[in-house]
Amino acid sequence: MSSKEIIKIISFLYEESTGEKQEKLLAEKVKKLSQTKIGKELGVKETSSIQELPLTSYPFYKKFFENPSEDAFLYPLNQYIQVITSGTVGKSKPYLVYRGFYGDQAMVETLVSTMILSTHDGEKINFRPGDVCYVNVAPAPYGAGVGLELLKRLGGSLFKMVPEDFNLPFHAKVEYFIKNYEKIDLAYMPVATLLDTIYPRIGKPFKLKGYVSQDRAADPLKNKIKEITGVFPTSLYASTETGLAAVPSVEYPTGFIFSWKIMYVEFIPEENALTEEFEKVENVETVSLQKVEPGKRYQPVVTPFKWDLTRYVMPDLLECVSKNDKILNVSLPVFKFYARADKIISLQNFTRISENELLTALEKAKVPFIDFTVRVEIHGTKEYLVMYIEPSQSVDIDEIQKNIHKELYETDNDYRSLTDFLKYVPLKVQLLPQGAFKRYLERRGGIPKIERIGMREDRFKELLQS
Template sequence: MMCVKKTFLKLIQPLVQYKATSFLGEKHIAETMERNLAKKLSKLKNCNIGKELGVASGTSIDDIPLTGYGFYHPFFVDPCEGDFMYPLNDYFKTMTSGTMSKPKTYLVPRKGLRKIIMSTGLSLIYISTFDGEKYGFNFGDTFYVNIPGGSFISNIASKELARGSSDLIHVVPENRDNMSFQEKVDYFVEHHHEIDIVQMNITTLLDDIKPRVRDKIQLKAFLTMDASAMQLKERVYETVGSYPKTPYGSTESIASTIPSIEHPGGFFFDWRTIYPEFIPEEYSVSTQVTRIDVPPEIVKLNEVELGERYQLVITPFHTDLTRNVTSDILECISFRDSQLKVETPIFSFYSRADKLISLHNFTRINEDEILCILEGSSVPFVDFTARRELDGSREYIRLYIEFNEDVDLSEVEESIHGSFMEFDKDYQDLTRMMEYSPLRITRLPEGSFRNYLSKKEGMSRIARIDMREDRLKLLLSEL
C-alpha cells in the first residue's frame, strides 16, 4: 500500500507544482482580483458585518468605508450566528500581540484559512525554493518552524499546513508547542542535515545556530519576516546557501504574499487571496479608527508608482475583514520579478504607520509606552526620540534623551530596562528568549531639543518615534 501511495505522489507532483506556480503567468491580474472580490462581496452582503458596512447587490468596493479593528471588535468578543460569512462554528480565536503588550482578539474561519494555505501557502513553499532555473521543493521535504506558539495565527497556520499537507511536507519540530525557544534551536542544530526549508528569525540563525554548527548548512529556502532581511541578506546567504525570502503576513492578512526571488526582502500580493489598496503615505490614517466613511485618496494595485510609499488597506477574500486599514507602510521597489517572470508591483516593508518600534516582529513599542516608562522610572528628562537600529543581527531600540539634571547613565539604562521588563511582556519574552538587552541610550547635551526647534521654524512638535534621518542629524549636531 505504501509503495502504491509513493508512486501516486510521484505521479501527481508535476501537477501540484503546476497548480502552485502557473498563476505567475497571469496576464489579467486586475480582472482576476475583481472577480474574486465580487464573490466575497456576494457572501458579505448576507451577514451582519456586511450589512453594517452597507454591502448590498451592486455595491462597489469604493462604496464601502475603511475599517479599523474597532469596527470588528464587538463581533469578535460577542459573536452571534449570522454575523460572519461562514457558520459561527467554523471560526477559531486567534490573537495578535497588539501594542504595549495588549493583545487583540480575532476570529478567523477555518475554511478560509485552509483555502489560503492551499493556494498562497503552497505557492509560497514552491516559489521560495526557486533558484532561478527550477523549483527545489520535493514532496516529503522537511520544513522547520521556529515561531511563537499558542494562539498566534502563524502557529495555527503552520499546524494547518502540517495537517492538510502531511503527504507533501513534513513540518518540524512536531512537538514545538511544548518546546522552549532554546529547545527548538537545539533541535535545528541536531537535525540540520535533514531540514530543507526554514522559517525563523535571522538573529536566531546567525547568533544562536551558526556558532554551534561546524559543518555547512544548506537550505532550499530561508523564510523570515525580519525587517533587517535586506541588510543581512549576504550573511544569510553565506550561512545557508540561500538568500532570505520575506513574505509579508499578519493576523489580519494571514498569508497573502509571495516572496520575490529577484528582489531579496521584497514580496508581491497574491491576487488569488487578497485585494490590496493603498493610501499614499502623506495621507495615511490612524489605525485606531472604527470606520472612515469618507476616505482619503485610495490607489489601486495597478496604480502604484515606483519608489512611492503607501499605507496598506486589505480585503482578504476568505475572511471577513474588508477595507481594513493596516499599520504598515510599504514601498514599491519594482514592477516585476524577472526571475519568476511575473508582472506585478514588488513591495518591501518600510515602517509602521502608527509610529511603533517593532523589534524582530516580536514587541511593538509606541510613544505612550516610552513616556509611561520614563515617568514611572522617575527619569529626569527634557524630551526624547527613539529609533530602531540594527547592530550585527540584533535589533535595538535606541533612546536619545536630554536629561534635565546630571544622572548616572548606566543606572538610568538599568532602571528603564527593568521597567520595560515589568511593563511589556513581549519585551520581556524577547529579552529572555534571545538573551540580550534590546535597549540602548544616548545622552544628548543640555539644550539639544531647544536648539533643534530653533533651527526648524514653525515645527512645534518633536517626532519621538522614527525621526527622519535629516532631522536626527540636525538634533545630533550638538554632540
C-alpha cells in the same frame, strides 16, 4: 519535481485577467456581507462597490469578536476559530477567523509556492518533494500556529514540516534545529535566532535550500545569512488578518508578491497613512495594486475574499521596489516591508527613521549586537534617539555611538539636517547586560519578537530588569 509540476503549482502567478477575477470574488463577498450585522453596520448593499465602503480597523470588529452572534458573520459560527495576535504592538487581540480562510485552496497554493520559490537560486528551483521544512512559530491559538496546523494537513504531502509537535516551546524548537540541521532543507525562523543562537552553537556554516523570515533584519543582513546558510533570505507577507498572503520574489531578496486569489489589496500613500486606531473612516484615497509606483511607500488596506474583514487598514508601510520580477517573469508588483506605520522615529519633527535604517547603520558601523530597542527621550530641551543595545562582545560605548552617528549622518538627509541645524548629536547609546533579550523573550508569549521601535513602557521596564 518536473518543471511542469512546478509551473502547475505556481501557475496562479501567471494567470491573465486577474483584475476581472478579483472583481467577481469581491462581488460575491459583498453580496453575502450585505446580509450580516457587520455588513449592515458598514452600510453594505448587495450592489455596493468596494470603494463606496468605509475603511475599517480592529476596534470596529472587536465587539463582534468578543460577543459573537450567528447573524453577524458570513458563515455559521461553528466554522470559526478563535485566534489571537502575538501582541508585538499593543496588547494581544482576539479574532474570530473563518476556518475555511486559513484552509482555503488559495492559501495552500501560496504556502507551497513559498516553499518552492524560497529554494530558487536565481537560475533554478532546487525544491524536491519530501523536503524537510523547519518552522518555528507560536502554536495555536496564535494565528501562525492555527494557520500552519490547517495548512500542514492540506498541503503537507509535498514536504515534511518539523518539529512535528507545533506546541513545543520556542527554545525546544531551537534545540531541535541544532540537533537535526543536517536533515533540514528549508527553514522559517527569526534572523536573531539563526545568527545569534543557532550558528554559534553549530559552530560552522551549514547548507539550506531555502531560508524564509519576516524579520526586518533579513534584508541588511542578507549577505551574512548567505555566508552561513548558502542562500539569500526570502520573505513573505503574513499576519492574523491576512493569513499567508504573498510569495517570495526571486529577483529582489526579501521582497514579496501578493497572491491575487486571497484578498483584494489597496494602498494608502505614505503621506496619508493612518497611524491611530479607529472604527470606521471615510473619504480616504487609495491606490490600486495596478497603479502603485516603484520607490513609493504605501499602507495596505486588505479585503480577504473568504473572511469578514473588509477594507481593513494594516499597520504596515510597504515599499514598492518593482512592477515585476524578471527572473520569475511575473508581471505583478514586488514589495518590501519598510516599517510599521506607527513605528518610525520622528525627532524634533525633522526625521523619519525606520527600523531598517537603524539595522543598516548598525551593520555598517560594525557594531556586534544581539538585538536592540530604541526610544525617543527628552534630555534637557532636545529629543534624542536612544538605542538600548545588547552587545555580543565587549565594546567601547563611546566608539560605537560615534560610529552609528556617523552612518546615520552620512545616509539620512533629515538626520544630518537636524544635527547641523540644532547643533547637537541626537543619538545616545545605552548598553544592556549579556542575556537581557534572551531572558526577556523567554518570558513572553506568542512569537518571540523584539519591538525595536515603540516598545510598550511596561515591556521596556521588564527588559531593563532582565
